[in-house]
Amino acid sequence: MGSNRIRRRDRRGRGLRGPLLPATLPAAASRAEQFDALVVEVLEPIEARWSSKLANLDVAVDEVPDVRGEPDDEGLLLDGLVPLSRLVPVGVDRHGVPTRARIVVYRRPLEARAKDPEELAELVREVLVEQIAGYLGVDPDDVE
Incomplete structure (x- = not known):
């Protein structure tokens, strides 16, 4: 076998490795993709209710907070010393x-604090409600 030849099979002859699950199944999504979908799902009913007031608000997901960022903690929703989310004002x-x-x-x-998917969904909902209430200047109970 020449070195210029492309190998089409792995060295044990079992064929090329591929995805374990078809991309159309929910289990094929990465944890990050599943979390993004959860945030969208939790946000939809809130946006439906407050659509006119949330038109100029973006929601983003980041892996971890940047601890080298600005020293102020304005807009942070903290759990102890670890930020769970941040409201970044217009600027x-x-x-x-x-x-x-x-x-x-x-x-x-957020994932580190949740024991199961239901608890994670509830925690994400609480965080979004708190931050949206801060953005709107209303009580968190009014957001829901």
Whole structure:
């Protein structure tokens, strides 16, 4: 077998490895993709109710908070010392470009606190309700 030849099978002759599950099944999604879908699912009823007031708000998911970021804790929703999310107000970025208000939800700290998927969904809902209430300037009970 020449070295210029492309190998089409693995060295034990079992064939090429592929995905274990078809991409159309929910279990084929990565944990990050599942978390993103959960945030969208939790956010939909809130957005439906407050659509006009949330039109200029973005929601983003990040893996972990940037601990080297700004020293202020304004807008942070903390669990002890670990941020679970952050409300970033309207402003200007470091390049002078205007930015929209956004809520950043931190996936890994939230997943670490949940024992099961139902608890994670409830925790994500609580975090989003708290941050949206802060953005709107209303009581969290009013958001729901």
